[in-house]
Amino acid sequence: MDFTSIQEAFDRVAKKQKLCYTKTQEVIDRTLHEVEAAAEHLNEIEDCSVEVLKGVLRDLQIKLNEIGPLSRIGVSQKELNTTTSKYGKILDKSFNPDIAKAYRDVEFDSHLINQIIVQHFYRLGLFELGDCFAKESQESNAAAALKTHLYEMYQNLDQLQAKNLEPALNWARKNRQSLEAKGSSLEFQLHQLQFVHVLTTKGRGEALEYAKLNFLPFSAEYMSGIQRLMACLLWANRLEFSPYKDLLSSAHWDKVALEFTRQCCNLLGQPYESPLYVTLSAGSQALSSLLKFATVMSSKKQEWAALKQMPIEIPLDNSFQFHSVFACPVSREQSTADNPPMLMCCGHVLCKQSIQKLTKSNSRMFKCPYCPLETTANQCRQIYF
Structure with missing residues (x-):
């Protein structure tokens, strides 16, 4: 659209x-x-x-x-x-009122859909609404464990917005090994915010003591950041006029809140964006193309809902591209689990079905469509993106 x-x-x-x-x-x-x-x-x-x-x-x-x-x-x-x-x-052209034309009659697992909706409410922090929906849909145990962790996350976020970093710091300390394994600097960012907050509210002495107690575990990896924070001690009570005044920006709090949310979801094995939100957003972008395709198919008296694979590409933003997609240069079809990309000895890649059409047996030699080298189907290896 x-x-x-x-x-x-x-x-x-x-x-x-x-x-x-x-x-x-x-x-x-x-x-x-x-x-x-x-x-x-x-x-x-x-x-x-x-x-x-x-x-x-x-x-x-x-x-x-x-x-x-x-x-x-x-x-x-x-x-x-x-x-x-x-x-x-x-x-009228952009907002087609008859969006039902893009509907495909697909059987869904109602139990799974209910769980996804419940999780979506929990992901938004709407716990009472999620509980109500779970009760009315008879999914009382759906996402119960996830709810507990998300409830803790939102409590910590509320405290973070109130400039109280202790709950978030306690969570980061408890999960330090997992955060380090993922290369996250969340705990240091929290300590950095707390150091600046202590310096501006309690003075140089309290800030120095805080640095001695908390910065040692990060000295190897974040020394340049620590040195910058130590230089702030020279500008106590006038940090807003110093070369380090950017540390006072509220954008740092927003950035840490976002990173905290991402890491919490990551450790829970959940994506940052709600799957239901991503699905509906992608669907709304694809709706215009689907309606146009459905109109063309109906004019040819063909039922597109019966197709197993879409014969056209649906343009979506880069935010909806989560992994690489391979299209065979011979058949122009995207690879699937049944038709995976295969690497030939020459380094060129074709889909498995294209290779099978080029050779009648696994041992028969065939020429690469893009170079003079010959190979056999047995010598081709499946590759993964």
Whole structure:
């Protein structure tokens, strides 16, 4: 869905509406001014003969004809109606009301879907809503263990937003080995925030003691960061005027909160984004292409819902690309579990079915489509992306 073109069309309508309003108001003001001037002139005339009154009205008529209120307002309104009509057509084209055409009749495991929904509510911190849904869908035990850990995560995040880092630090200390194995600097980032907070609220002495107690385990890997923090001690009580004033930015708190959430989900074996949210977001992006494809298939009197594999590519943002995809240069088909990519001796890669078509037996030699080298199917090796 091209939201840019929709926004541009809306901006044109808004601009045209303002212009139409300005022109219409100008015509109304000029017309009203001439009518009021004529009325005032009539009140000032002592000779109220018919000829004199007709003369004033004739002058008014001439001025009104010069202004042309009806024609000028009509032209402006016509231009606005044309622009609005075009905008409506763009909306009708972009927002197809009959999205049911993109529906495929697929059997889903209702128990699994209910669990996904419950987990989604828990992932958003909506624990009461998740419990209510689990109860009404009779999924009382769904994601119970996950709920406990996520509840702890949100409690720590609430404390972090209140500038209380102790709960998050305790969690990081408890999971230090797992965080180090994943190469995360979360614990040091938390200590860095706490050091700056102590320095600005309690002074140089307290900050130095905090550094002695907590920075030693990180001295090997984060020495440059520690040295920068130690230099802050020279600027106690005036850190906002120092070369290290960036450490006071609230962006550091937001960054640590985001990293804390990521690492909590990571240790729980959960993605950072809710799977349900990712699925619906990807589906909304693909909807326009699916509707167009369904329309083409219906015009050819073919049922696309019966296809096992989509014959077209669905464009999605890079945020929805989680792994590499291989397309065979011969068949132009994407690799699957039944048709994996195979590496030939020459270094070129084809899908398994393409190789099988090139050779009738595993021992028969065949020539690579992209170089003069020959090989056999037995010499090809499956590769993994």
